[in-house]
Amino acid sequence: MNNGAPPPPQVPFASLVVPNNCSTSGSSTNNNIHWSHVADNNHQWNCSFPRIPPSPDSALGGWSTPSSNLSRHNSDASQRSFSSSSNNTTPPSPSNSPLLSHNRVVNKVEDYGEGDQPEVLLSSNLTSQGISRQQLINSPCPICGDRISGFHYGIFSCESCKGFFKRTVQNRKNYVCLRGASCHVAIATRKKCPACRFDKCLRVGMKLEAIREDRTRGGRSTYACSYALPPTSSGASHAESVQQSQPPTWEIPNLLKLSNETFY
């Protein structure tokens, strides 16, 4: 809510971790995340609709498609390319159930020659051209700009952001930004404000459901739930824009539920 508020020079970069019961209204939106998922022994999460394995389709988070729903039956999308249809008739409505926010198929797998493909991935490119996995993996991490190491928790991201997201969710961290929740997250500053970093993780499409509550390793996950990402106004090219303080009305995921620990 403090958007636009010039960051006080006093506090360089800082964030606090507060107990979950401490409703951190205002800046950080982290505390508004409400989710629910039930994991069974097979890394599957019971949602309101058929389980669909995750796939790198539309996986570039931030500057990717407006909705991050995953919609393919085969999670092995390596070596493929993706073309997204620019046909987005339904702007994700945050009002309805996030779990059902899945709607149209945004991306479709296609075979794409490895010929002339743009190096820089922009929103416009993604929504109008075929994107190869190679391109995706060669593009910068949508969260911090570092090198992408693979497909993690629903998007292509770097190794550090993968680890950060995992730790944050697993350990039920609840970071709070002290600078207005609009810190720029870059490779050089990503350590400064975990609150804004985590916020960005979610904004660009990392999935909470991808974190296994039972911590089982290996195998393949089949999460499909996707909370509607903030519209990101289909015109916005950066995921950098200030979050639209869209108070989601999701259910609280177990992993994100309370933690009375106080860090920092």
Added chain:
DNA sequence: TGTCAAGGCCAT
């Protein structure tokens, strides 16, 4: 088997 995304380990 190979792939590769999820969790674990551990030096910083």
Added chain:
DNA sequence: ATGGCCTTGACA
């Protein structure tokens, strides 16, 4: 707390 590297394991 961070992040690079390792191990795991369902699926193709």
